[in-house]
Amino acid sequence: MARLLDIDGVSTGYNGVSVVRDLTMHVDEGEVVTLLGPNGAGKTTTLLTVSGLVPLMAGKIEVFGRSVEGRRPHRIAREGLAHVPEGRALFYQLTVGENLRLGAGKGSLDIKRALSYFPALEPLMGRRAGLLSGGEQQMLAMARALTVNPRLLLVDEMSLGLAPIIVERLLPILRRIANESGAGVLLVEQHVHMALEVADRAYVLSHGELVLEGPADQLAKDRSLIESSYLGAE
Ligand SMILES: Nc1ncnc2c1ncn2[C@@H]1O[C@H](COP(=O)(O)OP(=O)(O)OP(=O)(O)O)[C@@H](O)[C@H]1O
Ligand SMILES: [Mg+2]
Known part of the structure; x- marks a missing residue:
């Protein structure tokens, strides 16, 4: 290993x-x-x-x-290496989709894969991150980290x-x-x-x-x- x-x-x-x-x-x-x-x-x-x-x-x-x-x-x-810091560090004025695209490495495939772990985010793609609940924001922070396909x-x-x-x-x-x-x-x-x-x-x-x-x-x-x-x- x-x-x-x-x-x-x-x-x-x-x-x-x-x-x-x-x-x-x-x-x-x-x-x-x-x-x-x-x-x-x-x-x-x-x-x-x-x-x-x-x-x-x-x-x-x-x-x-x-x-x-x-x-x-x-x-x-x-x-x-992906780091989800204390306090999430999202772009709160941007939408869920925009937050994901900003972090994404090669593009939409990585976003799709990241969303597969957090399907609850899919209907929220157009919502501003600042309007999400705490749990949804945390899911977004994790999903964003996953878009780079971290090792x-x-x-x-x-x-x-x-x-x-x-x-x-x-x-x-x-x-x-x-x-x-x-x-x-x-x-x-x-x-x-x-x-x-x-x-x-x-x-x-x-x-x-x-x-x-x-x-x-x-x-x-x-x-x-x-x-x-x-x-x-x-
Ligand atoms: N930027 C900084 N400058 C100086 N001291 C700092 C800084 N950041 C943290 N410290 C100090 O370093 C020590 C360890 O802090 P750290 O944030 O790593 O702890 P932690 O285990 O993550 O705690 P918590 O569970 O509260 O998040 C603390 O005494 C803290 O006050
Ligand atoms: Mg700490």
């Missing part, structure tokens, strides 16, 4: 101050991996560093076997502000994308239990350090492990 993302001994942060230290983790082809941890643990910073938006302070990151260091974010994206998909808190029942419907779609396209998915999620249900493996960050890792089904069975990592207990 190909290694899509390899993070090795990475420290990263802002203005010379590290907020993530000595992180080692990976994502392989077809895997859903979830990165968990309390607020401020460094999850978003980790994803931004993978995308090339925050520079590394130490260690190395390889995406598709090539170091990201010193490379421009759009170059990394062009090779097949590695980073998803940051897709569930923020959504009802649990919507999250329960959206997370299995990530599983399907990984299974059907062979893409790797790195998912940051507050709904720990639901994330573990769709993930193959999980990593838990606390105060910028990796405190727990393992197969998702094992961690799901022993929730006290995860809870104690969150609280920083023994």
Whole structure:
């Protein structure tokens, strides 16, 4: 199985101050991996560093076997890395269709394929993105990421502000994308239990350090492990 993302001994942060230290983790082809941890643990910073938006302070990151260091974010994206950021980042004045066409790589085929995962968007193609519900906006953000046919998909808190029942419907779609396209998915999620249900493996960050890792089904069975990592207990 190909290694899509390899993070090795990475420290990263802002203005010379590290907020993530000595992180080692990976994502392989077809895997859903979830990165968990309390607020401020460094999850978003980790994803931004993978995308090339925050520079590394130490260690190395390889995406598709090539170091990201010193490379421009759009170059990394062009090779097949898609990032659905915290807060969706849609063009709210534009329609659903326009948002999709802006992101699309080769054109309408990719849009069609992306919509096949989110059929609820089809009747909304002419609606302004700003008028969609929170769940619909999240679907649009995901669909837009899919239009580039990503090999590695980073998803940051897709569930923020959504009802649990919507999250329960959206997370299995990530599983399907990984299974059907062979893409790797790195998912940051507050709904720990639901994330573990769709993930193959999980990593838990606390105060910028990796405190727990393992197969998702094992961690799901022993929730006290995860809870104690969150609280920083023994
Ligand atoms: N642009 C920035 N400049 C300086 N410090 C930052 C910046 N962005 C985040 N931080 C700090 O880095 C630390 C990690 O933040 P990060 O956003 O990565 O956490 P997170 O795990 O994604 O949290 P949450 O679950 O709340 O989204 C926090 O202490 C935060 O205040
Ligand atoms: Mg975050």
